[in-house]
Amino acid sequence: MDNLGNLLDGFANVLTPMNLLIALLGVTIGTAVGVLPGIGPAMTVALLLPVTYGMEPAQAFIMFAGIFYGGMYGGSTTSILLNTPGESSSVITAIEGNRMAKAGRAAQALATAAIGSFVAGTIATLLLVVVTPPVVRFAVSLGAPDYFALMLLSFVAVTAVLGASRVRGFAALLIGLVIGTIGIDSVSGQQRLTLGVPQLADGIDVVVVAVGVFAVGEALWIAAHLRRRAAEVIPVGRPWMGRQDWQRSWKPWLRGTAYGFPFGALPAGGAEIPTFLSYATEKKLTKHPEEFGRGAIEGVAGPEAANNASAAGTLVPMLAIGLPTNATAAVMLAAFQQYGIQPGPLLFERESGLVWTLIASLFVGNLLLLVLNLPLAPAWARLLRIPRPYLYAGILFFASMGAYAVNAQPFDLFLLLVLGLLGFAMRRFGLPILPLIVGVVLGSRAELQGRRALQLSGGELTGLIGGWVSWTVYAVILVMLFWPLLGRFVIRPVRERLVNP
Amino acid sequence: MIRMTTTPPDDSGATPPVAAGPDPVEGTATTGQSDRAQYGVCAFLALVGGLVIVDAARTGHAISAADPIGPKPVPILLGVLLLVVAAIYAVDVARGGAGEPEAGEDVDLSSPIDWRTVLLLIGAFLVNAVLIDRLGWVISGTLLFWGSAFALGNRHHVRNLLIAVALSLITFYTFAIGLGVNLPAGVLQGIL
Known part of the structure; x- marks a missing residue:
């Protein structure tokens, strides 16, 4: 049990007073920022990146772990107390959660979300510990063609499987890939798409892209459509659950975790499908069907657990293969690169201590979150009343600060605005953001692997097809591309039946 | 933030469906x-x-x-x-296809795009970008926050200025001095 030893070493790293303080700080600001309306987990991580710039990698990772889970939990608080969630993974939580809050059971809704998140997060992180090493062992055996195929799979998955319109998804992906191409080509040293601008020679920093399209784009978009009448916030006391609430919650927590983790770990999983499946399951199994649609606690417990478990699941491909499967993981990957750390199988060899510290701090962060959130919920609820001009002015303020701090050049601020306007236009026209970010993060690496594969074959295209792994992956890609034909005749009728019973 | 892609199984209409309702600018x-x-x-x-x-x-x-x-x-x-x-x-x-504009907690899609607010925000943003190296983060950041709050319709000018100055100073001291993040002191070099 080498890994158990590594994990214990990781805990030893986290459990120093200084690092515990950093973990506590991470979950606190992660939750505080995540609670704010209009700020989802991905934007939370992107906006809080500069906080970690001056830290050692290990401390930065401890903080990330806290921000990651804190941002996730903050989002669910917002959707329960405000409804109309901004991110797709909280849509389902909002349905029953907001009804419960309106019916005067906000405390129980928040409690089942917080405790469910803790249970799901802890189980899912344990699964992460068990599952990741074998995935790493498998990933080490992969060659350049296999990686190239896996990255193509990632592109197709985030574009074709998630999202409503494929052509819009592919448009976003291609824009992201083009942004990733800008700069000096790492293999040949030739400048591409730099338009003679010297600052573009090093390429556009992923952090600037993430902050631009998430934070600036979102702030501009919301400003353009700002609700002049502030949304109604439901007041809440300290979260608690009665005996009956516990009885009705624990099974949905476990079932939600079982849905969430595997979907999160898949390249095309995300949190949307497992939360939906969990909701449908709980609705079917409940002994109180009359409460569904009016605030059933199972409808909060299950999807919220699924959401958190899937978040932990996304860390498996992210850490073991270097493939981000949702926006938050993509931004985290960018943050790792900021430290010169490349997630992937070699990470576990070269930076073993760092990875296990990160995993240990996920456990610690999860526990701190529970301890913190039960008493602090009323304070978080008050954050929801922050005057909107201050909120969005603050987002622009911190976004500018973070983007400037990457390279200390004002040029990045102009770039940030251009990317913000791009994000604005994408929101206006319904282009998904996730493919763009994945394109920027993975584009140049995919090209590198592809060219490496071709180098081995002397330029013959057959070099792109390696062993059985890439064959399998290409087969999966084809299935995904031709899925709409299946979807039109099989999936959609079923889904509609679930939505409108 | 991820675009909402599923229609929530919502039957009360409390979550406004994104594409519904006549919309003068974003007719879908x-x-x-x-x-x-x-x-x-x-x-x-x-x-x-x-x-x-x-x-x-x-x-x-x-x-x-x-x-x-x-x-x-x-x-x-x-x-x-x-x-x-x-x-x-x-x-x-x-063929009549249209993307769904992104929804959110504070987004009211029934209103047309408020270009005045957006342009004012872009203005405040550009002021910061142009001035940050010359005047330093504390001054340019103050202008950015104050200008953005003004653009978004807040008219408590003095209170906003105090908040803006406080935020800029706090971020400068925590990040630039405390954590060693790159933020310029500008003309206030030596004073801060």
Whole structure:
């Protein structure tokens, strides 16, 4: 049990007073920022990146772990107390959660979300510990063609499987890939798409892209459509659950975790499908069907657990293969690169201590979150009343600060605005953001692997097809591309039946 | 933030469905009028595609044994794909397809785009970008926050200024001095 030893070493790293303080700080600001309306987990991580710039990698990772889970939990608080969630993974939580809050059971809704998140997060992180090493062992055996195929799979998955319109998804992906191409080509040293601008020679920093399209784009978009009448916030006391609430919650927590983790770990999983499946399951199994649609606690417990478990699941491909499967993981990957750390199988060899510290701090962060959130919920609820001009002015303020701090050049601020306007236009026209970010993060690496594969074959295209792994992956890609034909005749009728019973 | 892609199984209408309701600016397919501004997106994609191809054509040949395909093929492929996607997109728009504008907690999609607010925000943003190296983060950041709050309709000028100055000072001391993050002191060098 080498890994158990590594994990214990990781805990030893986290459990120093200084690092515990950093973990506590991470979950606190992660939750505080995540609670704010209009700020989802991905934007939370992107906006809080500069906080970690001056830290050692290990401390930065401890903080990330806290921000990651804190941002996730903050989002669910917002959707329960405000409804109309901004991110797709909280849509389902909002349905029953907001009804419960309106019916005067906000405390129980928040409690089942917080405790469910803790249970799901802890189980899912344990699964992460068990599952990741074998995935790493498998990933080490992969060659350049296999990686190239896996990255193509990632592109197709985030574009074709998630999202409503494929052509819009592919448009976003291609824009992201083009942004990733800008700069000096790492293999040949030739400048591409730099338009003679010297600052573009090093390429556009992923952090600037993430902050631009998430934070600036979102702030501009919301400003353009700002609700002049502030949304109604439901007041809440300290979260608690009665005996009956516990009885009705624990099974949905476990079932939600079982849905969430595997979907999160898949390249095309995300949190949307497992939360939906969990909701449908709980609705079917409940002994109180009359409460569904009016605030059933199972409808909060299950999807919220699924959401958190899937978040932990996304860390498996992210850490073991270097493939981000949702926006938050993509931004985290960018943050790792900021430290010169490349997630992937070699990470576990070269930076073993760092990875296990990160995993240990996920456990610690999860526990701190529970301890913190039960008493602090009323304070978080008050954050929801922050005057909107201050909120969005603050987002622009911190976004500018973070983007400037990457390279200390004002040029990045102009770039940030251009990317913000791009994000604005994408929101206006319904282009998904996730493919763009994945394109920027993975584009140049995919090209590198592809060219490496071709180098081995002397330029013959057959070099792109390696062993059985890439064959399998290409087969999966084809299935995904031709899925709409299946979807039109099989999936959609079923889904509609679930939505409108 | 991720775009909402599923329609929530919501039957009360408390979550406003994104595409519903007549919308003067963002008329979607459901209102019977196609959203013609989408052709602008197609034109943009085609333009980027063309630019990428032209740029790739001008990139020097640098093929070696270690890199048999060189730096050109990938951008050319991306450019061609962009042109193809632009064409398919245009066909989709012509057939009445429309993307759903993103919803959110504070987003009221029934109102048209408030260009005045957006332009004022861009102005505040640019002021910061132009002045940050000259005057330093504390002053330019103050202007950014104050200007943005003004753009978003807050008229408590003095209170906003105090908040803006406090935020800039706090961030400068925590990040630049405390954590060693790159933020310029500008004209206040030596005073802060």
